[in-house]
Amino acid sequence: MTAPLMAVPRRLFRGVNIWLTLLLVVIAALFAFPMLWFVLSSFKPGTELFSLPLSLFPSDWTTSGYVTAWNRFAFWRYFANTGVVALVTTAFTVLVSAMTGYAFAKYKAWWLRVFFICVLVTTMLPTEVIMPSTFAVIRDLGLYNSLAGIIVPSILTATGIFMFRQYFRTVPDELLEAARIDGVGEIRAFFQIMLPIARPIAVVLAIFSFQWRWNDYIWPLIVLNDPNNYTLQIALRSIVGADNIDWSVLLSASVISLVPMVILFAVFQRQIMSADINSGLKD
Amino acid sequence: MSQETPVAAVPAPAPPPGPTLTPRRRSGLRRPGQTVAPLLFISVAVVLFVVFFVGPGSLGLYYSFTDYTGVGDPEFTGLANYQELFGDEQFYSSIGRTVLYTVLAVPAHYVAALGLSLLLVSAAARFRTAARIIFFLPWLISPIVTGVIWRWMFGENFGLVNYVMTVLSLPRQQWETNGDLALAVVILASTWAGTAFNMLLFIAALRNIPRSYLEAAQVDGASAAQRFFRITLPLLRPTSFMVILLGTLGAMKEFAMVQALNGGGPGTENMFIVQYIYQTGFERAQIGYASAVSMVLMVILIVIALVQMRFDRKDDLA
Numbered sequence: 098m099t100a101p102l103m104a105v106p107r108r109l110f111r112g113v114n115i116w117l118t119l120l121l122v123v124i125a126a127l128f129a130f131p132m133l134w135f136v137l138s139s140f141k142p143g144t145e146l147f148s149l150p151l152s153l154f155p156s157d158w159t160t161s162g163y164v165t166a167w168n169r170f171a172f173w174r175y176f177a178n179t180g181v182v183a184l185v186t187t188a189f190t191v192l193v194s195a196m197t198g199y200a201f202a203k204y205k206a207w208w209l210r211v212f213f214i215c216v217l218v219t220t221m222l223p224t225e226v227i228m229p230s231t232f233a234v235i236r237d238l239g240l241y242n243s244l245a246g247i248i249v250p251s252i253l254t255a256t257g258i259f260m261f262r263q264y265f266r267t268v269p270d271e272l273l274e275a276a277r278i279d280g281v282g283e284i285r286a287f288f289q290i291m292l293p294i295a296r297p298i299a300v301v302l303a304i305f306s307f308q309w310r311w312n313d314y315i316w317p318l319i320v321l322n323d324p325n326n327y328t329l330q331i332a333l334r335s336i337v338g339a340d341n342i343d344w345s346v347l348l349s350a351s352v353i354s355l356v357p358m359v360i361l362f363a364v365f366q367r368q369i370m371s372a373d374i375n376s377g378l379k380d
Numbered sequence: 381m382s383q384e385t386p387v388a389a390v391p392a393p394a395p396p397p398g399p400t401l402t403p404r405r406r407s408g409l410r411r412p413g414q415t416v417a418p419l420l421f422i423s424v425a426v427v428l429f430v431v432f433f434v435g436p437g438s439l440g441l442y443y444s445f446t447d448y449t450g451v452g453d454p455e456f457t458g459l460a461n462y463q464e465l466f467g468d469e470q471f472y473s474s475i476g477r478t479v480l481y482t483v484l485a486v487p488a489h490y491v492a493a494l495g496l497s498l499l500l501v502s503a504a505a506r507f508r509t510a511a512r513i514i515f516f517l518p519w520l521i522s523p524i525v526t527g528v529i530w531r532w533m534f535g536e537n538f539g540l541v542n543y544v545m546t547v548l549s550l551p552r553q554q555w556e557t558n559g560d561l562a563l564a565v566v567i568l569a570s571t572w573a574g575t576a577f578n579m580l581l582f583i584a585a586l587r588n589i590p591r592s593y594l595e596a597a598q599v600d601g602a603s604a605a606q607r608f609f610r611i612t613l614p615l616l617r618p619t620s621f622m623v624i625l626l627g628t629l630g631a632m633k634e635f636a637m638v639q640a641l642n643g644g645g646p647g648t649e650n651m652f653i654v655q656y657i658y659q660t661g662f663e664r665a666q667i668g669y670a671s672a673v674s675m676v677l678m679v680i681l682i683v684i685a686l687v688q689m690r691f692d693r694k695d696d697l698a
Contacts, residue, residue: 112504113504113505113506114502114504114505117499117502117504117505118504118505118506118507120499120505121499121500121505121506121507121508121511122507122511124496124499124511125507125510125511125514125515128514128515128517128518128572128575129514129517131529131530131533131572132517132518132521132529134532134533134540135528135529135532135533138532146538147538149543150543150547151540151543193424193425193428196420196421196422196424196425197421197422197424197425199421200417200418200421200422201422203418204414204417204418206415206418209418209422212422212425212426212429215429215433216425216429219429219433220626220629221629221681221682221685222433222437222678222681222682223629223633223681224432224433224436224437225633226633226654226657226674226677226678226681227436227437227440227671227674227675227678228654228657228658228661228662228670228674229440229443229657229661229662229667229670229671229674230435230436230437230439230440230443230667230671230674231432231436231440232661232662232667233436233439233443233450233667234431234432234435234436234439238431249428249432250428250431250432252424252428253425253428253429253432253433258425282413282417283413283414283416283417284417284420287417287421308519308520311522312521312522312523312524313522314522314523314524314635314636314639315635315636318658329522330522330524330636333522333524333525333528333640334524334639334640337524337527337528337531337639337640338639338643344532344538347528348528348532351524351525351528351529354522354525355520355521355525358520358521359520361520362516362517362520366513369516370512370513370516370580
C-alpha cells in the first residue's frame with residue numbers, strides 16, 4: 098500500500114530532504130526522552146535516584162522498586178478493579194453506542210433529532226465538571242463506593258454514538274429494505290445484519306473506550322472511597338500526593354500501570370493508527 | 381412483538397432506493413415497529429442521559445442556591461453563594477489562571493500537532509513510521525502518569541532538567557516555586573500528552589487533500605508557504621475547528637494531570653477551576669458553593685462552544 102503512495106511524492110520532492118529528516122529525528126528524540134528517563138529511572142535503586150552525577154542508565158539495575166510497589170500496595174487488586182471497570186464499561190459502551198448511533202442513522206423522527214442534539218450537548222458540557230451534584234446523584238442511587246458507580250455513568254459517550262452513526266449512514270438503506278421485505282423484524286435486522294457489519298468500528302471504539310476507562314481519574318475520584326476499590330489512577334495519585342513522595346515506588350508503580358496499555362497498543366497498533374476518527378471527539 | 385410482524389406495506393424512505401421495489405406497495409404506511417424499534421435502541425442512552433447528565437445538571441443548579449453540605453437538608457439561601465463567589469479572590473485567581481492556561485496551551489497544542497503531522501506526511505522525511513509511533517505513545521499514558529513523568533523531569537531539587545542546567549553552568553530554575561514557570565511546565569506536559577490524538581486527526585485530514593491541488597499550485601509557481609496557507613490550511617478548517625474547540629473545552633477542565641504534576645502549586649497559584657470546585661465541594665464539603673462555581677464554569681463552556689461554532693459558521697458563509 099505504501100509503494101504507490103511513495104512513488105508520486107518522491108518525484109515531486111526529488112528525494113529525501115536531510116534537514117526535514119533531521120528535524121523529525123530531533124523532535125522524536127525530544128518526545129521520547131521523558132518516557133525513556135522515566136522508565137530507566139524506575140530500574141535504579143532508591144539511593145541512586147538522587148545521587149549526582151545523574152546518569153541515564155542505572156549503574157546498578159534493580160527491580161526493587163517494583164517489588165516494593167507490588168507488595169506494599171494491593172496492586173493486583175487495583176489492577177483487577179481497573180480491568181473490570183475498563184472491560185465492562187467498554188462492552189456496554191460499544192453496545193449502547195451501536196444501538197443509539199444506528200437509530201440516528203437509519204430512522205427519522207423529530208424526537209431522534211432532539212435527542213441527537215442532547216448527545217451533542219454532552220460533548221460541550223462534561224458532567225464531571227459538576228462534581229458535587231454528580232456525587233450526590235451517585236450516592237442517592239446507592240452507587241457510591243462501588244465499581245458500578247464508575248461503570249454506569251461512563252457508558253454513554255457521544256464519541257461512540259457519532260462513530261456508529263457515521264458508519265451506519267454509509268451502509269446502504271437497501272440492505273435494511275431488503276431485510277424488511279423478507280420479513281425480518283427491526284430488532285433482528287440490527288443484531289443479525291447491521292451489528293456484524295459494523296465490527297471494524299466496534300473494534301476501534303472498544304480500543305478507545307478501554308483507554309479512556311483505564312486512564313480515567315475523575316469518575317473514580319468522585320465515586321470511590323474505600324482503598325479496596327481503588328483503581329490504578331487513584332492509587333497512583335495517593336502515592337504522588339503524599340507529603341514525602343517515595344519516588345522509587347512511584348516510578349515503578351507508574352510503569353506497571355502502563356503495561357496493559359502498551360500491550361493493547363502492540364496488538365491493535367494498525368487499527369489505532371489508521372482509525373478514521375474524523376467524527377471522533379475526544380472523551 | 382409488533383416490530384417482528386411482517387406487514388405488507390414497506391415504508392417510504394425519502395428517496396426511493398431502487399426501481400426493483402414495487403412502488404404500489406410502498407404506500408407510506410408505517411409499521412409500528414419502525415417507531416418502537418428506534419425508541420428501544422435509544423432507550424438506554426436516554427435513561428443514562430437523563431440520570432447522569434440532566435440529573436446532576438439540574439441538581440447542581442438547585443444546590444447552587446442552597447447551603448448544602450452533603451448531609452442534612454439543603455436550605456435555600458438565594459443568591460448568597462453567587463454573591464460570595466464574586467467577592468472571592470481565589471475564584472477570580474482560579475478562573476484567570478485557567479483562562480491563561482487555555483489561551484497559551486491551545487495554540488501550542490494546535491501548532492505542535494499540525495507541525496508534526498505535516499512532517500509525518502511529507503515524503504521528504506525518513507523514519508516517519510517510527511516517529512509516528514513515538515509521537516503517539518503519550519496517548520497511552522494516563523494524565524496522572526504524565527504528571528508523574530514531568531514532575532520527575534522538572535523537580536526543582538532533584539530533576540534532570542535543573543541538573544543539566546547546572547552542568548551547562550546555567551542558572552537553576554524554580555520549576556516548582558515560581559508560579560509562571562510551573563505553569564510553563566504544565567503547558568509543556570499537556571502539549572506532549574495531547575499531540576498524539578490531534579495528530580491522528582490532522583494526518584487523516586491531510587491525506588484527504590487531493591494531491592492534484594498541491595501539484596497544480598506548484599506547477600503554477602506557488603511557493604511551499606503559499607501552498608500551505610492558501611490550500612492546505614483552508615482545507616483543514618473543519619479539523620482545525622474541532623481540534624481547537626475540543627482543546628479549549630479540555631483545557632478549561634484540566635485537572636488530573638496537574639494533580640500529579642504540581643497539585644496546582646506553588647500554593648494555590650496554579651489552581652485551575654475544576655480543582656477549585658473539587659476543593660470547595662469535597663475537601664471543605666461546601667457543596668452549595670462548589671455547585672455555584674460549577675454553574676459559572678458551565679456558562680463559560682457554553683459561551684466558548686457557541687462563540688466558536690459561530691465563528692465556524694461565519695467562515696463557511698464567507
